[in-house]
Amino acid sequence: MIYFLALTLVVEGIIRLRVGRQVERATGDRNPYYGGISLLILAVILLLFAKPLASLLPVVLGILLIVYGLQKLGFARRNQRFVNVTPWPAYVYGILVLLLGAVVLFHPFGSLLFLLRGVGIVMCIMAISEIIGLFIYKN
Numbered sequence: 001m002i003y004f005l006a007l008t009l010v011v012e013g014i015i016r017l018r019v020g021r022q023v024e025r026a027t028g029d030r031n032p033y034y035g036g037i038s039l040l041i042l043a044v045i046l047l048l049f050a051k052p053l054a055s056l057l058p059v060v061l062g063i064l065l066i067v068y069g070l071q072k073l074g075f076a077r078r079n080q081r082f083v084n085v086t087p088w089p090a091y092v093y094g095i096l097v098l099l100l101g102a103v104v105l106f107h108p109f110g111s112l113l114f115l116l117r118g119v120g121i122v123m124c125i126m127a128i129s130e131i132i133g134l135f136i137y138k139n
Contacts, residue, residue, distance in 0.1 A: 002050040006043045013039030061119060062105025068126075069098030079137070093129060097122065 016036030023032045046053065076090030100122055 065101025
């Protein structure tokens with residue numbers, strides 16, 4: 001997983017360097033180079049510190065899930081002003097994501113494999129919910 005992520009960063013960095021060269025030829029601007037260089041440096045850092053970063057993954061994932069759950073609760077509260085939209089499914093969804101984030105954050109290593117499987121399932125449900133929400137709140 002770490003190697004795939006590093007490879008993705010390297011490929012994106014090379015693409016940005018090539019685009020940066022084209023932009024520099026056209027406009028003389030060297031700023032697009034910095035994005036490519038920073039992605040290549042990030043890939044090297046990721047490879048060098050793969051083990052410590054992997055141990056931080058549950059903590060970071062827990063924090064991200066808590067923030068996402070709070071965001072969904074706020075979104076449900078904002079959309080409560082519409083008469084024909086019931087906010088309760090969004091509240092339940094936000095609370096479930098918030099609780100999952102708290103479990104992952106405060107109990108990261110006890111049952112890591114089980115939790116990461118659960119997080120994967122919840123993230124699949126989140127993706128489906130986001131797609132459905134895109135069509136419902138399209139206006």
